[in-house]
Amino acid sequence: xxxxxSTWLISVPQDGDSEGLIQELAPKLSxxxxxxxxxxxxxxxxxxxxxxxxxxxxxxxxxxxxxxxFTTTVAKTVDTLRNLLNNDPSKLEQHIxxxxxxxxxxxxxxxxxxxxxxxxxxxxxxxxxxxxxxxTSIDNALKSKLNSYNMVKGSLTQMQRKxxxxxSIRALADVVSEENxxxxxxxxxxxxxxxxxNLVKDWNTSYERITSMVVPRTxxxxxxxxxxxxxxxxxxxxxxxxxxxxxxxxxxxxRDFVYSEEExxxxxxxxxxxxxxxxxxxxxxxxxxxxxxxESFQVLVHLKVIRLFVESVLRYGLPASYVGLVVKPxxxxxxxxxxxxxxxxxxxxxxxxxxxxxxxKSGGEEFIGEYQTLxxxxxxxxxxxxxxxxxN
Numbered sequence: 001x002x003x004x005x006s007t008w009l010i011s012v013p014q015d016g017d018s019e020g021l022i023q024e025l026a027p028k029l030s031x032x033x034x035x036x037x038x039x040x041x042x043x044x045x046x047x048x049x050x051x052x053x054x055x056x057x058x059x060x061x062x063x064x065x066x067x068x069x070f071t072t073t074v075a076k077t078v079d080t081l082r083n084l085l086n087n088d089p090s091k092l093e094q095h096i097x098x099x100x101x102x103x104x105x106x107x108x109x110x111x112x113x114x115x116x117x118x119x120x121x122x123x124x125x126x127x128x129x130x131x132x133x134x135x136t137s138i139d140n141a142l143k144s145k146l147n148s149y150n151m152v153k154g155s156l157t158q159m160q161r162k163x164x165x166x167x168s169i170r171a172l173a174d175v176v177s178e179e180n181x182x183x184x185x186x187x188x189x190x191x192x193x194x195x196x197x198n199l200v201k202d203w204n205t206s207y208e209r210i211t212s213m214v215v216p217r218t219x220x221x222x223x224x225x226x227x228x229x230x231x232x233x234x235x236x237x238x239x240x241x242x243x244x245x246x247x248x249x250x251x252x253x254x255r256d257f258v259y260s261e262e263e264x265x266x267x268x269x270x271x272x273x274x275x276x277x278x279x280x281x282x283x284x285x286x287x288x289x290x291x292x293x294x295e296s297f298q299v300l301v302h303l304k305v306i307r308l309f310v311e312s313v314l315r316y317g318l319p320a321s322y323v324g325l326v327v328k329p330x331x332x333x334x335x336x337x338x339x340x341x342x343x344x345x346x347x348x349x350x351x352x353x354x355x356x357x358x359x360x361k362s363g364g365e366e367f368i369g370e371y372q373t374l375x376x377x378x379x380x381x382x383x384x385x386x387x388x389x390x391x392n
Contacts, residue, residue: 004334006386007107009043009301010325011308012345013316021323025344032340033333041108043324046120048127048309050320056310059124063307066132070300071388073139077296078390080146080289084282095290096390098297103390107301107326118302124310131303138296145288149281156274163271167228168194168253173264175223180232181259188215189237191244194228194253203231203252210246213239230255304385311383316351345382 002008012021022042029035050056078096085091098106113120118127162171172192181190195203208214213236222230235243244254305324312322329337 001335001338002329002384002386003388004329004331005391006388007104008325008327008329009304009308009385009387010327010341011043011045011312011322011383012325012348013312013351014321014323022325025325025341028340028344029327029337033330033336035327035330035333035337038108039328039330041110041326043305043308043326044110044112045305045309045312045322045324046113046115047320048120048306049123050313050318051124055123055125056314059128059306059310060314063128063303063310066128066303067300067307067385070131070135070296070303073135074293074296074300075388076139077142077289077293080142080285081293084286084289095286096293097290098294103297104328106297107387108328111301111326113305114298114302124306128303128306131299131306135296135299138292138299142288142292145281145285149278149285152274152278152281156271156278159271159274166194166225167223167230168255171267172230172255172257173267175230176232176257176259178259178261180220180222182234187236187238188234189240190232190234190259191240192222192255192257193231193233193247194255195231196228196251197224197226199251200229202250203229206250207231207233207252210250210252211235211239211243214243228253301387304387307385308383315379315383316348342381348381 022040026037026040029040030037078092081095082092085095096103101109118130122130159171162169163174164170167175176192180192182188193203193207204219207219208216215234215236218232218234220232222232224230247254308324309320309322313320316322327337327341
């Protein structure tokens, strides 16, 4: 049975007035399952060129793969929008639009094939190829823009983490000042040491003896947070490496930092540039994802209409004239809705199951050749494919 989280696209042979079918079904669905009249509509299935039986069978094999790819592309676009909008359902609803209409309006407001874009004079294979090229282009464009955004976002996040992390890892440009450092000394240098809070007493009593040539009484507190205290200390340059190693052994972390006004200015500029670039790419990605959703959803629905047509020809044969329906079921009454549709179209049972029509070899043996895949599918008396709902 079709999912209760999807809108159903249905096809049956056109044995009479297509509008009469809607007029007959809508009151039944309304009375028996409380389905609003707005949740059932006609779906215009064109009379495509049928081509050969071999072509139809080949398409029937190929189309499920394309359908899966198209559906995944639409879902990835929605996920991109959802992530950009911080999982805000109200904001997402404003962006998952198809030609500035809601998904439901697009499907249920008298859907028609876009003949200006996909002329029905072309073969089914040509139209499927066109749809596939469009969806591949949509997918590639989003991937490229998303990769660019993620790189800048990752770089910005790393910069911000350095500004907000503890004193053992954070950038120190905004923590220290020029007065904390000995300037222009050939023999002496100022080092910055991040000391864990529980080892501050140990540092104060031992730093002068960590190595030789540490200048006495030069330890000063620069800053402190919940985990570390940052000290400055003056040593002779010649013992730099030994001092760093001995500090590491005592769990004192010497920060690799050389005071430079130019470097500090560059870090601030890099952060500002990354922040600006991230905002610009966020806006571009949001705009592209919104456009891509509209385009990809339309491509997906057009592919499903081709699937309806191909399956209908294989199921019901010629003439290739079919009535399409769009039904948006109530999740609480999905089974009742489906059973009602089954009852409505039960007269199609003798024509709708290929397994019956193919059991005509050697007194009822199943035909095991090119129809095998078709025979493994789940069949109902009507052809149905699903368009998954966009769950906010």
